[in-house]
Amino acid sequence: MAKVLSGAGLRGQSAGETALCTVGKAAAGLTYRGYDIDVLAEHASFEEVAYLLLYGALPNRVQLQDYEHKLMQLRSLPEPLKAALELIPKDAHPMDVMRTGCSFLGNLEPEQSSEQQPFSGQLASADRLIATLPAMVLYWYRFTHDGVRIDTQNSHVASLAGHFLTMLHDEEPSALHTQVMNVSLILYAEHEFNASTFTARVCASTLSDMHSCVTGAIGSLRGPLHGGANEAAMEMIEPWQSADEAEAALLTKLANKEKVMGFGHAIYSERDPRNDIIKKWSKKLSEETGDDHLYSVSERCEAVMWREKKLFCNADFFHASAYRFMGIPTKLFTPIFVCSRITGWAAHVMEQRANNRIIRPSADYTGPDHAEWVAIDDRP
Ligand SMILES: CC(=O)SCCNC(=O)CCNC(=O)[C@H](O)C(C)(C)COP(=O)(O)OP(=O)(O)OC[C@H]1O[C@@H](n2cnc3c(N)ncnc32)[C@H](O)[C@@H]1OP(=O)(O)O
Numbered sequence: 001m002a003k004v005l006s007g008a009g010l011r012g013q014s015a016g017e018t019a020l021c022t023v024g025k026a027a028a029g030l031t032y033r034g035y036d037i038d039v040l041a042e043h044a045s046f047e048e049v050a051y052l053l054l055y056g057a058l059p060n061r062v063q064l065q066d067y068e069h070k071l072m073q074l075r076s077l078p079e080p081l082k083a084a085l086e087l088i089p090k091d092a093h094p095m096d097v098m099r100t101g102c103s104f105l106g107n108l109e110p111e112q113s114s115e116q117q118p119f120s121g122q123l124a125s126a127d128r129l130i131a132t133l134p135a136m137v138l139y140w141y142r143f144t145h146d147g148v149r150i151d152t153q154n155s156h157v158a159s160l161a162g163h164f165l166t167m168l169h170d171e172e173p174s175a176l177h178t179q180v181m182n183v184s185l186i187l188y189a190e191h192e193f194n195a196s197t198f199t200a201r202v203c204a205s206t207l208s209d210m211h212s213c214v215t216g217a218i219g220s221l222r223g224p225l226h227g228g229a230n231e232a233a234m235e236m237i238e239p240w241q242s243a244d245e246a247e248a249a250l251l252t253k254l255a256n257k258e259k260v261m262g263f264g265h266a267i268y269s270e271r272d273p274r275n276d277i278i279k280k281w282s283k284k285l286s287e288e289t290g291d292d293h294l295y296s297v298s299e300r301c302e303a304v305m306w307r308e309k310k311l312f313c314n315a316d317f318f319h320a321s322a323y324r325f326m327g328i329p330t331k332l333f334t335p336i337f338v339c340s341r342i343t344g345w346a347a348h349v350m351e352q353r354a355n356n357r358i359i360r361p362s363a364d365y366t367g368p369d370h371a372e373w374v375a376i377d378d379r380p
């Protein structure tokens, strides 16, 4: 399943060790701490997966209840953070809001660390970010778009999946929507040395703080070649009213050598194991909402891309339609990825710190051998 990897972008080079995740390994595929992604998506809650990644093992019933309770208690945003979020303009991108929110929280509640106990507060900071990142983006979104100041504590909704949708829609989601959101958060939680996680690890390797690592990672996730692809995929498919229209438009894109967002992967060669899972849920939501074209447009895109280019849907493509069926605005798609991947990022930061050496690769120099100094007045 893994590609033959070579060339630029550090592709195919091991940049360190991890016990958190396998991606594209023969006979292993995608696993979190040894647990298969299909099994986790079928049986686990996002909170269980977060606990597994951060605390090292699946929680028992009491540990899970305690953890859920703890995350619920941590949901409130400090007043100065709310005030800062209210200053961010409505047309800002929500990923930039999250980047600022994370960084601002780092000023208000810096990660605890001392000479005697370096990074003693790392788990507390990670849990606080898991609990507040959904609130940060939705507090800002609802304030700037709907003129309301939402209650981010939301103490009657236990799951983070339900909490997110409740803050967005002002009503508790259906069991189906809570389940799909829960699965989505599990699928996005962790993926080895992807670009944003590697950003976090590089930052951690300088012995920087958790909020700096996560702020940097949010910036890396934002781009359309990484997490931003779920939004770009939605923007692409949204105007297409039928599968035939989608096929014609896609063929034109390919003829023009355009990149098609939501397809291809740096590591997987034939399939992204997360796609089958989210695709199944997208289909279910399409049936539930009475959708008459978005799912069939998406399916046709998948067929055309495979037929023409042997390119397959990555995790992002069917997330686009699934989120749309749940009434989630496109610009909140990548922020949901953040709400999930914070678990993987924080686990990697802690893993890097536990066996650290500053990450500092070399470069192949391609500039001039020797340049003669020219006085400023003599320069062309
Ligand atoms: C959750 C995630 O972050 S998953 C990734 C989300 N990103 C996207 O969906 C963006 C679209 N996809 C891409 O840009 C790429 O497939 C990436 C960034 C994911 C991986 O990049 P790479 O590892 O460099 O891709 P790879 O080496 O397989 O590319 C091989 C060829 O296929 C082409 N290709 C790869 N993906 C696509 C695509 N989505 N559309 C069109 N052509 C593509 C490349 O342009 C390249 O062609 P070339 O050799 O003529 O230059």
Ligand SMILES: O=C([O-])CC(=O)C(=O)O
Residues within 6 Å of the ligand: 023, 188, 190, 191, 193, 194, 195, 226, 266, 267, 314, 315
């Ligand atoms: O692994 C990657 O390069 C990108 C990806 O799918 C992820 O981060 O989930």
